[in-house]
C-alpha cells in the first residue's frame with residue numbers, strides 16, 4: 001500500500017445523510033474507554049499542516065449549549081453534533097475544561113470529536129444496502 005495516497009472515506013448517518021469525510025477509516029480510530037466512542041482528530045484546516053490526516057464533519061449541527069453527562073468518575077460537558085436531516089446525535093465534542101492542558105478555559109475543544117459507536121454507515125455499506133434493495137425490487141417485479 002502506498003503511504004502518500006490519500007483516499008477520503010465517507011460515512012453516513014443512519015438516515016443516509018453524509019456526515020463524516022476522513023482519510024482515516026473509522027476502524028483505524030482509537031476508542032475512548034469511557035463509552036466506546038471513536039476518537040476522530042480534526043486537523044486545523046486553516047493552517048498549512050504537514051499531517052496527512054484529514055477529517056471533517058459535514059451536514060451536522062453543533063449544539064452551542066453543553067449537556068452534562070454523569071460518568072462513574074465524575075461529570076463531563078459534552079456538545080452534541082446532530083445530523084442536520086434527522087437530528088440524531090452522531091458525534092460530540094468535549095469542553096476544554098475537561099483537559100489538563102486547557103483546564104482553565106471553557107468552550108468547545110475543536111481539535112477532536114467523539115463519534116457515537118454504531119450510528120454510522122460507510123458509503124460502501126450504504127451502497128451494498130442499496131444494491132440489495134434494488135435486487136429485491138427486481139425480484140419483486142419479476143414475481144409480479
Ligand SMILES: [Zn+2]
Nearest residue numbers: 013015083086
Ligand atoms: Zn441523519
